[in-house]
Structure formats: C-alpha cells, structure tokens
Amino acid sequence: MTDFLxxxxxxxxxxSGYALLALGFTLVFGVxxxxxxxxxxxxxxxxxxxxxxxxxxxxxxxxxxxxxxxxTVAVGIYVExxxxxxxxxxxxxxxxxxxxxxxxxxxxVAMHLLPERTYPFPAFFTSTVIDxxxxxxxxxxxxxxxxTLVLLALLHLFLFRTRPGLAxxxxxxxxxxxxYMGINSSNVLFLAFAVVSxxxxxAGFLILSADSQVTPFFGLWATxxxxxxxxxxxxxxxxxxxxxxxxxxVVEANAFWxxxxxxxxxSAYLLxxxxxxxxxxxxxxxxxxxxxxAAYERV
Amino acid sequence: MLNDxxxxxxxxxxxxxxxxxSAYLLxxxxxxxFGQQAYFxxxxxxxxxxxxxxGWPLWLALLFGSSLAALAAGFVGLLTLRISGLYFSxxxxxxxxxxxxxxxxxxxxxxxxxELIGPNGAEGFGEIxxxxxxxxxxxxxxxxxxxxxxxxxxxxxxxxxxRLGMIFRMLxxxxxxxRIQGLNPVRYKVTAAILAGFIAGLGGTLYAHSFTYIEPxxxxxxxxxxxxxxxxxxxxxxxxxxxxxxxxxxxxLESVRVFQGYRMIVFGGLVAVMLIFMPxxxxxxxxxxxxxxxxxxxxxx
Amino acid sequence: xxxxDNIVTRYGAIEALxxxxxxxxxxxxxxxxxxxxxxxxxxxFTIAGILNSHSGSITLEKDNLTNLSAPGIVRKGVxxxxxxxxxxxxxxxxxxxxxxxxxxxxKDQPAINAxxxxxxxxxxxxxxxxxxxxxxxxxxxxxMLAIGRALMARPKILxxxxxxxxxxxxxxxxxxxxxxxxxxxxxxxxxxEQNARMALKVAHHIYLLEGGKVTxxxxxxxxxxxxxxxxxxxxxxxx
Ligand SMILES: Nc1ncnc2c1ncn2[C@@H]1O[C@H](COP(=O)(O)OP(=O)(O)OP(=O)(O)O)[C@@H](O)[C@H]1O
Ligand SMILES: [Mg+2]
Numbered sequence: 001m002t003d004f005l006x007x008x009x010x011x012x013x014x015x016s017g018y019a020l021l022a023l024g025f026t027l028v029f030g031v032x033x034x035x036x037x038x039x040x041x042x043x044x045x046x047x048x049x050x051x052x053x054x055x056x057x058x059x060x061x062x063x064x065x066x067x068x069x070x071x072t073v074a075v076g077i078y079v080e081x082x083x084x085x086x087x088x089x090x091x092x093x094x095x096x097x098x099x100x101x102x103x104x105x106x107x108x109v110a111m112h113l114l115p116e117r118t119y120p121f122p123a124f125f126t127s128t129v130i131d132x133x134x135x136x137x138x139x140x141x142x143x144x145x146x147x148t149l150v151l152l153a154l155l156h157l158f159l160f161r162t163r164p165g166l167a168x169x170x171x172x173x174x175x176x177x178x179x180y181m182g183i184n185s186s187n188v189l190f191l192a193f194a195v196v197s198x199x200x201x202x203a204g205f206l207i208l209s210a211d212s213q214v215t216p217f218f219g220l221w222a223t224x225x226x227x228x229x230x231x232x233x234x235x236x237x238x239x240x241x242x243x244x245x246x247x248x249x250v251v252e253a254n255a256f257w258x259x260x261x262x263x264x265x266x267s268a269y270l271l272x273x274x275x276x277x278x279x280x281x282x283x284x285x286x287x288x289x290x291x292x293x294a295a296y297e298r299v
Numbered sequence: 300m301l302n303d304x305x306x307x308x309x310x311x312x313x314x315x316x317x318x319x320x321s322a323y324l325l326x327x328x329x330x331x332x333f334g335q336q337a338y339f340x341x342x343x344x345x346x347x348x349x350x351x352x353x354g355w356p357l358w359l360a361l362l363f364g365s366s367l368a369a370l371a372a373g374f375v376g377l378l379t380l381r382i383s384g385l386y387f388s389x390x391x392x393x394x395x396x397x398x399x400x401x402x403x404x405x406x407x408x409x410x411x412x413x414e415l416i417g418p419n420g421a422e423g424f425g426e427i428x429x430x431x432x433x434x435x436x437x438x439x440x441x442x443x444x445x446x447x448x449x450x451x452x453x454x455x456x457x458x459x460x461x462r463l464g465m466i467f468r469m470l471x472x473x474x475x476x477x478r479i480q481g482l483n484p485v486r487y488k489v490t491a492a493i494l495a496g497f498i499a500g501l502g503g504t505l506y507a508h509s510f511t512y513i514e515p516x517x518x519x520x521x522x523x524x525x526x527x528x529x530x531x532x533x534x535x536x537x538x539x540x541x542x543x544x545x546x547x548x549x550x551x552l553e554s555v556r557v558f559q560g561y562r563m564i565v566f567g568g569l570v571a572v573m574l575i576f577m578p579x580x581x582x583x584x585x586x587x588x589x590x591x592x593x594x595x596x597x598x599x600x
Numbered sequence: 601x602x603x604x605d606n607i608v609t610r611y612g613a614i615e616a617l618x619x620x621x622x623x624x625x626x627x628x629x630x631x632x633x634x635x636x637x638x639x640x641x642x643x644x645f646t647i648a649g650i651l652n653s654h655s656g657s658i659t660l661e662k663d664n665l666t667n668l669s670a671p672g673i674v675r676k677g678v679x680x681x682x683x684x685x686x687x688x689x690x691x692x693x694x695x696x697x698x699x700x701x702x703x704x705x706x707k708d709q710p711a712i713n714a715x716x717x718x719x720x721x722x723x724x725x726x727x728x729x730x731x732x733x734x735x736x737x738x739x740x741x742x743x744m745l746a747i748g749r750a751l752m753a754r755p756k757i758l759x760x761x762x763x764x765x766x767x768x769x770x771x772x773x774x775x776x777x778x779x780x781x782x783x784x785x786x787x788x789x790x791x792x793e794q795n796a797r798m799a800l801k802v803a804h805h806i807y808l809l810e811g812g813k814v815t816x817x818x819x820x821x822x823x824x825x826x827x828x829x830x831x832x833x834x835x836x837x838x839x
Contacts (some may be wrong), residue, residue, distance in 0.1 A: 018386050035385060082575075083574075088578050093573075098571045101563075102565050112560070235385065273393040273394055
C-alpha cells in the first residue's frame with residue numbers, strides 16, 4: 001500500500017510535466033483542429049540549443065532557460081508558418097504529414113549541432129530528497145509540480161482575462177464566424193503557437209532538468225507523452241489535459257514499479273487504446289466529441 | 300552491371316512500397332492510420348518464425364504472416380469502427396506501439412543445428428537463413444519482391460476500377476452521403492482494413508527474409524508515418540502515387556551521396572514546401588482526371 | 601404509399617419530432633413546409649434510416665421500414681437527396697451517377713446501364729461533363745447530378761431536401777420543372793421546401809411543420825384560403 005501511494009505521488013509529480021505538454025497539444029488542436037507532431041522535436045531542439053550554450057559558453061542556468069525557450073518559440077513559429085499557416089485550411093492530413101517531415105528535419109539539425117547520444121542538462125538546484133512521513137519526494141519534482149500550477153494559472157488568465165486570449169478562444173470555437181467578426185485568424189494562430197512554444201520550452205526545461213540529461217529521443221518522447229495525455233483527458237479540453245497528464249503519470253509510475261519499463265509503456269498505450277474505443281472524448285471531452293459528431297451529422 | 304548495393308536499394312523500394320500501398324488504401328477510404336507498421340511487423344515475425352523455426356516454404360510463410368496481419372488488422376478495424384479522424388489515427392498508433400512493445404517481451408527459441416534460434420526480446424531475431432539455405436541470389440529475391448509488388452498493384456488497379464474501389468473513395472469523401480446512398484460503411488471499412496493489413500503483411504515477411512535480422516525497434520512509428528507520407532507525397536489519385544513517394548525518398552535521396560547526413564533536412568524542407576502547393580500529392584485526383592482525359596483525347600485523335 | 605405514423609425523434613435530450621404523422625401518396629408531390637428548425641430535415645433523415653425514431657412507425661406500401669438500416673431502406677425504394685452535401689466532389693460525374701445504383705443487385709447491370717443513358721438524355725449538361733470531377737460543377741449542375749444519382753437507384757419515392765437552396769431564381773425554376781416532369785412520369789416525391797410559392801405550384805398535398813409537429817395539412821387551394829398561413833408563408837396580399 002505504501003508502495004502504491006508512493007507511486008501515485010511520483011506519478012502526480014511527473015504527470016504535471018505531461019500535463020504541460022498536453023496543454024500545448026490541446027491549445028493548438030483547439031485552435032486549428034490539426035495535430036502538430038513537431039511539438040516535441042521543437043522543444044528538443046530548444047533544449048539542445050540550451051545545452052549547447054551551457055557546454056560552450058556559460059554555466060548560467062537562467063541563460064539556459066532563456067535560450068531553450070527562445071529557440072523553442074523560434075522553431076515553433078517556423079513550424080507554424082510552414083506546416084499550418086501556408087497549408088490550405090482543409091488539408092488536415094497535409095499539415096500533419098508536413099509537421100512530421102519537419103520533425104525529421106529538426107532531429108537532423110539537432111544531431112549536427114551536438115552529434116553525440118546524450119548530453120548533460122543543467123538544473124537550478126541540486127537534487128535533494130524530502131521525506132514526508134513514510135513517503136519521499138525529490139525536490140526537482142516538487143519545483144516542477146509547483147511551476148506547472150503557476151503556468152496553468154497564467155495560461156488561464158491569458159485565455160480568460162485578456163483580449164488576445166478571447167480571440168484565441170473565439171477562433172477555436174468558430175473560425176469562420178471569427179473571421180466575419182474581423183479577427184485575424186492568422187495572427188491568432190501565430191499567437192497560439194508562440195504561447196504554446198513558451199509553455200513547451202519551459203516544460204522541456206523542467207523535465208530535462210529532473211532527468212539531468214538530454215537525448216535526441218526527447219522529441220519523440222515529448223510528442224507522444226503530450227499526445228497520450230491530451231487524448232486521455234479529452235482532445236481540445238484544458239482541464240482534460242491536466243487530468244490526462246496526471247492520470248498518465250500515476251498509471252506509468254505504478255506500472256513501472258510492478259512491471260518494469262516495457263510494461264510501463266505498454267500500459268500507457270493500452271490505457272489510451274481502451275479509452276479511445278470506449279470513450280473517445282477522454283475523461284472530460286465526451287461532450288466535445290458528441291458535439292462534433294452532431295455537427296457532422298447535421299446536413 | 301547491377302551491384303549488390305544498388306540491388307538492396309531497389310529491393311528496399313519494393314518492400315517499403317508495400318507498406319506505403321497499405322497506408323494508401325486506408326487514406327483513400329478516408330482513414331489516416333499511424334499503425335500499418337504493426338501489420339508489417341507481425342508478419343515479419345510470423346513469417347520468419349514459420350520458415351526458420353518450423354521449416355515452412357517461403358510462399359506458405361508469406362501467406363501465413365500476411366493472413367495473421369490481416370486478421371489483426373480486421374480485429375483493430377472492428378474495434379475502431381465507431382471512431383474516425385484523429386481518434387482513429389491515434390488508436391492505430393496506440394495499437395502499433397503495443398505490438399512493438401510486446402515484441403520486446405516475445406521470446407520463442409528452438410534449437411536448430413545446435414544453436415538457439417528465434418525471436419528473443421530486445422535482442423531481436425537473427426539467422427533468418429531462408430535465402431542462404433535455398434541458394435537464392437539477391438537478384439532473384441529482388442525479382443520475387445517485384446513479382447509480388449506487381450501482383451498487388453494489379454489487384455489494386457482492379458479494385459480501384461471496381462465498385463469496391465469506388466465505395467472506398469466514397470467513404471473517404473463523405474461517409475454520411477455514402478450511407479444515404481444505401482451502402483453499409485461498416486462492411487467496407489473493415490474490408491479496407493483487412494486488405495491493407497494483408498498488403499503490409501506481404502511486405503513484412505519479405506523484409507524479414509531479405510535482411511535476415513529483425514528487431515522490435517524496426518517497426519516503430521517512424522516506419523508507419525513514412526508509409527503514410529509516401530502516399531501523400533506521390534499523390535492520392537492513383538496507386539502509383541505511393542510508389543513515386545518511396546522512389547523519391549529511398550531511391551533518390553538515400554542513394555545520392557551528397558545528401559548523406561543532410562537527407563532529412565533536404566527531404567523535409569522539400570516535402571513541406573511541396574505540400575503547400577499540392578496538399579494531396581503530386582498525382583492527386585484532379586491531375587489524374589486531367590491526365591486520363593488527355594490520354595483519351597490522344598487516343599481518339 | 602409512404603406512411604409516417606406518430607414518430608418521435610430525439611437528439612440526446614432534445615425532442616425534434618414530437619409525434620409527427622404524414623402520408624405521401626403514390627404518384628403525387630407531397631410537400632413539407634415550415635420555418636427553420638421545424639424538423640423537416642429530421643423527418644427525412646428519420647424516414648431514410650439515418651436517424652432512429654424513438655417511437656412510432658414508418659411504412660412503405662406494406663413494408664415496415666421502422667427499424668431498417670439506411671441501406672435496407674434505399675433497397676426498398678426510398679431515396680434521399682440531402683440538403684447541402686449533394687455529391688462526391690472528387691469523383692467524376694459519371695462515377696457519381698454509377699454510385700447511385702450501388703444498392704441495386706448486380707444482375708441489374710444491363711438495366712443500370714440503360715438508366716445511365718436515360719439520365720444523360722434527361723440532363724444533357726451532365727453528359728457534356730461526364731468526366732469532369734463533381735466538385736467542379738456549378739450549384740445547379742450539382743443539384744441536377746444529385747437528382748440524377750438518386751434516380752439511378754430507381755426510387756419508388758424520391759425525397760428531396762430544399763433543392764432550391766442557394767440557387768439563382770432561373771435555376772430554381774429549372775429544378776422545379778424537373779421535379780414536375782419526374783412526377784408526371786410517375787415518380788412519387790416527398791419535397792421539403794422553404795420557397796413556399798414554388799412549392800405550391802408543384803405540390804398536390806402540403807404539410808406544414810412547426811416545432812416538430814404537423815400544424816396544417818391540405819391541398820394548395822386550402823392552404824391559400826387559410827389566412828394565417830397565407831400571411832406567414834406567402835406574404836400578405838400575394839396571389
Ligand atoms: N445533431 C443535432 N443535435 C441536436 N439538435 C439538433 C441536431 N440536428 C438538429 N437539431 C435540432 O432539431 C430541430 C430540427 O432540425 P431540422 O434540421 O430538422 O430543421 P429543418 O426544419 O430542416 O430546418 P431548416 O429549414 O433550417 O433546414 C432544430 O431545433 C435543431 O436545432
Ligand atoms: Mg433542413
């Protein structure tokens with residue numbers, strides 16, 4: 001029982017990182033109804049740039065954060081202009097495939113930047129273990145968890161308390177009507193990608209700091225974890241992304257404890273597969289799916 | 300003369316074309332599958348086990364592996380009937396990853412000629428010796444691959460011209476209107492899934508025997524998304540589309556030395572720009588129509 | 601011939617049809633009129649088997665259609681031309697037409713070929729564009745194609761949802777000419793329209809739908825005599 005609870009604590013801590021990645025997916029999906037497969041690799045490239053600066057120029061961690069986020073945003077905008085803004089709106093598959101080939105491109109660029117398999121990644125604090133009764137938590141997980149809460153609050157404020165946030169929500173609700181209202185959907189897309197990239201860059205930094213290393217596989221990993229967490233929670237829903245991230249974290253932590261790494265990965269995909277078949281809308285998105293279905297069946 | 304390297308590239312094109320065709324078949328019926336590599340992999344393992352451990356002839360192993368793949372595809376097709384679009388794509392991805400990860404746990408070894416042979420988790424499955432044991436040269440095996448590819452192409456062309464192929468395309472364009480037309484989408488969706496699984500399966504068994512070594516990692520999502528991308532690059536208007544896509548990627552970029560190390564940077568940029576101007580590929584439906592009309596007029600003149 | 605008896609159709613908790621009954625008689629044009637959201641499309645979709653009614657029954661001659669699937673209903677001879685999504689845009693005109701006959705048994709092939717010729721004779725613009733992809737046709741031509749495709753199924757009764765939607769007046773006239781011609785040739789028609797004045801010209805019998813129920817039913821003369829309806833649907837002082 002103690003093991004199980006400890007796993008759940010670990011899961012929630014780590015799941016908050018998944019939740020951040022899922023938020024990125026959900027926001028982009030909400031606005032465009034398209035999937036950005038390059039999300040993880042853009043973060044990876046940002047992290048690589050950060051490590052590169054760390055190894056070659058300066059040990060200043062704040063600078064590493066800044067570089068990581070800035071490059072992630074730059075790459076995110078490159079992806080947005082090339083794969084989403086320029087591609088015809090109804091060509092959803094083309095966008096997806098396009099974001100995939102750009103993924104391969106980003107991976108190769110990263111390999112040219114830093115050709116070895118793993119590189120150290122800096123953190124703000126050295127890791128300590130904090131005891132709480134019979135349980136323990138690692139300090140970097142706590143800071144990750146807290147920062148996720150802060151970012152979440154900021155995102156909420158942005159979406160629900162600012163004018164650009166309102167524009168993002170308007171476009172995600174009805175792109176056509178927003179256009180008639182004079183909202184420039186191209187700007188909104190740009191903005192959404194920038195916000196999402198900042199979020200992604202920070203998430204990447206937090207996750208990699210906790211891991212203290214970065215590999216080229218991080219791109220794939222981040223895309224998949226974010227995607228799974230988003231789908232588990234419910235595509236296009238913000239609270240869903242958080243719930244999905246936490247659920248994924250808890251399930252993975254337990255599966256890892258009782259079965260090892262392969263079982264952990266299988267359990268994540270099995271959970272996703274079952275969820276999609278039984279309840280495609282995820283934990284909270286069933287209403288969204290039902291609406292989409294209804295909107296489609298309307299003639 | 301054809302050297303062995305060139306032959307390997309050519310046979311590679313042939314085998315990857317099969318999985319590209321399988322993804323294409325689903326694409327035209329309106330489903331984007333991220334998971335065709337699962338059927339490729341299932342058949343690779345099953346076919347290789349059949350020849351190497353059970354001593355079956357290759358043709359039987361091909362049939363066995365592909366049928367198993369088709370069965371799995373039909374099963375997934377049935378389970379995913381209610382979902383479509385992105386939900387379907389992600390579900391197929393999840394299934395394929397489950398298959399790949401399960402292969403890490405698959406260990407089934409028999410002692411053959413004093414050696415333990417067979418799939419062994421992450422170590423993979425080596426010594427798939429059918430080609431050597433039967434003295435098949437690389438050239439002969441390449442011809443076999445292309446024989447099968449041609450057969451598949453022939454069948455696909457027949458299907459495209461038949462009512463079945465048209466119904467696939469109708470489903471791809473408007474499932475609801477297809478139902479209003481008096482057709483049962485369920486039947487055709489599952490049929491498409493089974494056919495696609497079988498075609499990917501053919502590629503899988505051929506692949507295992509060509510490379511003589513397979514491991515779970517080969518059948519990751521990269522393979523599946525590539526398969527998807529090929530159809531989209533070459534064009535969704537004709538079965539030749541996916542082949543063009545494969546030829547551009549493997550035939551051109553992988554073999555030209557200049558691009559070594561920069562292949563994805565070039566290819567990625569190229570494809571991304573191309574998709575802006577041709578979102579349904581080089582040979583999309585409209586271009587195919589126009590070409591057909593042109594050809595008709597040509598013949599009449 | 602087609603009898604709808606007291607059907608209730610729901611979208612989740614919303615009751616769109618609240619016990620609706622109507623009858624389309626053989627060889628006649630029956631018209632459903634009503635404001636937006638009255639449930640006209642829902643009625644046609646329920647008859648076509650795309651939506652399931654919660655209670656009530658639908659019969660064609662002696663066949664019970666109530667629990668049949670959409671394909672089964674098409675095979676019984678009830679064919680729908682839907683409202684917005686008329687055609688398969690990436691298939692050629694001819695393929696669109698051929699697709700209309702897919703629900704017919706294969707041994708019908710000679711008859712199907714003959715029907716295709718017949719459609720081309722009836723709609724010459726379609727013949728001219730037979731190899732063009734459907735999406736490149738004009739709105740009126742697409743409507744024509746959709747009607748042609750429905751005819752390929754050899755319907756006993758043809759259901760049309762707002763065929764005049766979004767078309768220029770002169771094209772609307774043409775479409776209505778086609779409707780009355782088809783009817784003269786013996787096709788029974790169940791027509792949904794917003795354009796009350798055009799509908800009155802071709803209809804033998806009219807049902808008025810409001811809020812998921814029939815609120816008036818009678819022939820065009822009776823309708824024109826009813827003052828309330830006259831004001832609401834035809835504009836005061838018309839005819
Ligand atoms: N998928 C759906 N989910 C929920 N409510 C729906 C759905 N489709 C239709 N409705 C509701 O059912 C009612 C009837 O709709 P219907 O489309 O049948 O009207 P209509 O008479 O065809 O209108 P119009 O003239 O605008 O085409 C409307 O109130 C509509 O809002
Ligand atoms: Mg309607």
